[in-house]
Amino acid sequence: MARARILVIDDEAAIRDSLRMTLEYEGYEFVGAATGQEGLSLADREAPDLVLLDVKMPGMDGLEVLDRLRSMNETLPVVVISGHGTISTAVEATKKGAIDFIEKPFASDRVLVSLRNALDQGRLRDENRSLKKAVEVRHQMIGDSAGLKQVMAAVGRAAPTNATVLIHGESGVGKELVARTIHRNSLRSRERFVQVNCAAIPEELIESELFGHEKGSFTGATEKQVGKFEQADRGTIFLDEVGDMSAKTQAKVLRVLQEGEVERLGSARTIKVDVRVIAATNKNLEEEIEKGRFREDLYFRLAVIPIYVPSLRERPEDIPLLVRHYVDYFSRENNVRQKRIAQAAIDALQRYRWKGNVRELRNTVERLIIMTTGDTIDTSDLPEIVRSSSLAGGSTVGAAPGTDSSRAGTLREFKDSAERAYLVAKLRENGWNISKTAEIIDTPRSNLYKKLEQYQISQETDG
């Protein structure tokens, strides 16, 4: 490798000079800056391999410089030099992405060790960067609704612990994503995340899948199999669709949770396992318990930290963010030119009631990216069903004059939307004849007019 180029940003000339001597003696190329501003332009011009950055400087301070360096080049390694007793600043710098910090006054050896480590890490990071970035984007949780924020907060609380987590929510809301996010942010993140879909495995195979078996333990067991619990040792096991386990399997899983050990089928030997369990279900387990289909003791073991992931219909404000995210993502994924999406199309997608939740929305956007020939996705490109249901005036004035109780936050909002839906339905029934409608619903014509204005109802807005 060519000589590594180190940019030193420090307002003290004496420190710059001494670092220049040390670094050049060790064969590094030295670039010095006396202010944050100068440092930023040198970082841009000289493309250093690493930055040594003083925190306390007049003018633009080190933390701000660090922020800007990060936005210029997120992988440039930065080692922060902090004054004596400013350890809290150093901690903050590390949070902002500094790779190491050195306290003043420092010995040149300390600097050199830190540089070498940082450069090594930087190199490694460069190699992993594209790979990792792809993984991260794939596992990002998008959304800033109150509902999703609550989920994220719960994920944050659950992640560093070993507690069992039970994730509950409709199909396609992101339960698996939540489970993976917890694992990735846990102390076990370097160990395995083993997923078992309890609904997809036939009853007679699930036990051997979970706990393993010895060769010859049953007809067809021609080879020994290591169970998922053993595979997940030191890591996390994700029991997906846990509500679909048979009573017998439930009993065995409960035992693993209680004793921390498994037994392979056909073996009397118990094997200690250290596994964190995350479970998910779209069933209402309390109901299942009442019906005698799910063990209550297992439920309590699993639901140490319960996390409910709300349906997309309960958090429509997340839809525009998700749509934009997936437009970018699938444009890249499919190597098509980055497409844009018209605001009107986003609005229509936001009004649609996504029964299949994020998964359905995601699939719809992927199809749009592939099928739309132009650069911009417009309302006319949307699937018929999305277009027609969103034309119906925003609320669910479709086939049944129902109303969207999940979207109405307050009683007032609910009443309003119910009233609006009712009026539209009656007006339609009567061919938009106002006098006739007023008579039939037994309200003065003037009142009906007032309502039409209040709710902005007109025949034109009714698709």
Ligand SMILES: Nc1ncnc2c1ncn2[C@@H]1O[C@H](COP(=O)(O)OP(=O)(O)OP(=O)(O)O)[C@@H](O)[C@H]1O
């Ligand atoms: N908040 C989110 N941000 C970005 N992508 C999301 C989000 N929530 C879910 N997804 C994506 O939606 C798809 C469905 O999510 P996931 O598989 O986690 O749902 P699930 O609740 O496990 O569904 P099921 O019950 O059907 O198994 C995945 O591709 C996932 O990456």
Ligand SMILES: [Mg+2]
């Ligand atoms: Mg799932």
